Amino acid sequence: MRILVVEDEVELASYLKRGLEREGFVVDVAGDGELGLQMATTNTYNAVVLDIMLPKLNGYRVCAELRAQSNWVPILMLTAKDGEYDEAEALDTGADDYLRKPFSFVVLVAHLRALMRRGAGSRPAVLSLGDLVLDPAKRQFTVDGEPVALTPTEMSIMELFMRHPGDVVSKTEILESCWDWAYEGDVNIVEVYIRYLRKKIDVPYARKHIETVRGAGYRLVEHRG
Numbered sequence: 455m456r457i458l459v460v461e462d463e464v465e466l467a468s469y470l471k472r473g474l475e476r477e478g479f480v481v482d483v484a485g486d487g488e489l490g491l492q493m494a495t496t497n498t499y500n501a502v503v504l505d506i507m508l509p510k511l512n513g514y515r516v517c518a519e520l521r522a523q524s525n526w527v528p529i530l531m532l533t534a535k536d537g538e539y540d541e542a543e544a545l546d547t548g549a550d551d552y553l554r555k556p557f558s559f560v561v562l563v564a565h566l567r568a569l570m571r572r573g574a575g576s577r578p579a580v581l582s583l584g585d586l587v588l589d590p591a592k593r594q595f596t597v598d599g600e601p602v603a604l605t606p607t608e609m610s611i612m613e614l615f616m617r618h619p620g621d622v623v624s625k626t627e628i629l630e631s632c633w634d635w636a637y638e639g640d641v642n643i644v645e646v647y648i649r650y651l652r653k654k655i656d657v658p659y660a661r662k663h664i665e666t667v668r669g670a671g672y673r674l675v676e677h678r679g
């Protein structure tokens with residue numbers, strides 16, 4: 455089992471290397487994001503331990519770049535700040551798991567072993583319906599093969615629609631799966647976002663992908679390019 459540790463704090467990196475080697479792993483260390491990306495691209499690892507704050511290329515970007523190359527090596531991100539934002543972003547850019555610094559070595563090893571058991575095989579498939587294609591792992595969305603930039607919320611709504619093609623999805627369902635549980639505003643915020651989406655994916659293509667089903671919600675309709 456070979457592990458890549460991408461960490462610029464020299465002491466932490468060598469502590470991790472020694473500790474993981476004692477656990478029987480083969481360990482490579484990269485001291486910056488660029489080198490980490492290069493090593494993860496050239497060699498095959500069973501897992502990558504990736505710090506976020508790194509010189510040259512930060513951990514989010516290393517992770518996003520690997521996923522963009524369809525490299526699904528299990529990635530455990532080390533988050534330094536104690537913000538949930540960090541962790542959400544780590545998972546958003548394609549990390550499989552995260553650990554908040556400072557962490558205990560035993561917990562790190564447990565997380566790594568769990569990740570490696572799960573392996574690199576279980577990735578969300580690309581969703582497509584007619585002229586629409588959404589890649590949940592890369593967070594990419596295209597209409598007629600043309601990339602369309604969606605905000606994270608717009609992306610979640612499209613993902614929900616595309617996982618239920620042809621079904622009526624209610625505003626409440628959209629709100630519950632695409633907004634934070636702490637959101638206590640008006641359910642009509644959904645309408646606002648549907649309008650944004652229509653401006654991006656319907657108006658420029660003169661198509662009606664998102665149909666309003668009066669009193670029930672919305673339905674995604676298939677169009678061919």
Ligand code: CA
Nearest residue numbers: 462505507508
């Ligand atoms: Ca760092």
